């Protein structure tokens with residue numbers, strides 16, 4: 001890929017700590033290049049104590065837009081001029097556009113998760129979901145599913161109070177949200193499997209094969225749709241594959257959150273297949 005950088009090249013990027021494993025520079029650059037947009041997308045490693053200065057620097061340097069990853073997604077919010085409704089509910093921001101020094105924050109993780117899931121299951125409405133985990137990414141997943149008209153969303157977490165907090169915070173999302181979202185303990189997962197269509201792991205369990213399993217994965221049924229938002233084939237996904245379930249790892253969510261960010265920054269239709277190829281090529 002040839003880069004033609006000149007005095008008018010726009011700069012985009014991602015801030016995180018660490019950031020060197022991020023796949024976003026590769027697939028965002030592929031999208032700019034494919035559409036002939038004169039822009040680059042760079043990784044910026046920002047220590048937590050430097051976040052405020054980094055955001056001020058982004059304004060001063062007229063960086064056009066940026067993504068935010070761990071551990072800054074929540075902490076960045078007070079430094080922005082405006083945030084979307086998704087950011088207010090989810091409590092985390094992963095995309096910012098710089099409009100002549102006015103920073104507006106979005107959360108495209110919820111959209112990313114939903115678009116990814118629709119590749120497996122086009123109609124999400126009226127389905128029953130078990131979401132394991134109640135951290136930042138779980139909030140985005142539950143927000144998206146609630147908006148899509150889920151019939152039931154069980155949120156199972158080691159620390160049940162975090163799941164209860166999501167249910168409380170999302171009560172006002174629609175008229176029935178309070179009946180839809182049910183916090184439960186991790187110990188209840190196995191007994192709930194018969195009552196759900198889709199199982200989603202949003203915890204960090206499965207990053208390593210030797211992690212203690214979240215539940216007995218052999219209890220999955222072949223009709224379950226199983227999603228793990230970790231970017232690899234985790235033991236949960238291997239068990240789902242063995243059972244013959246439809247399954248998906250975290251790459252589609254990553255792809256579509258990035259595609260949405262690209263659209264917010266440029267106003268252009270993102271070249272999703274170009275981005276997917278850049279993301280998945282070795």
Ligand SMILES: NC(=O)c1ccc[n+]([C@@H]2O[C@H](COP(=O)([O-])OP(=O)(O)OC[C@H]3O[C@@H](n4cnc5c(N)ncnc54)[C@H](OP(=O)(O)O)[C@@H]3O)[C@@H](O)[C@H]2O)c1
Nearest residue numbers: 133134135136137138158159162202203204229250253254
């Ligand atoms: N595909 C994507 O685009 C995408 C986007 C965002 C994140 N992710 C991935 O999602 C994962 C979670 O990210 P996050 O930002 O939501 O993290 P987070 O806010 O730190 O939440 C971590 C979750 O994992 C649970 N957990 C951690 N250790 C556990 C253990 N030993 N046993 C049971 N539960 C445990 C936590 O439970 P407690 O509340 O009890 O501590 C919490 O629910 C990461 O692996 C990240 O890479 C993927």
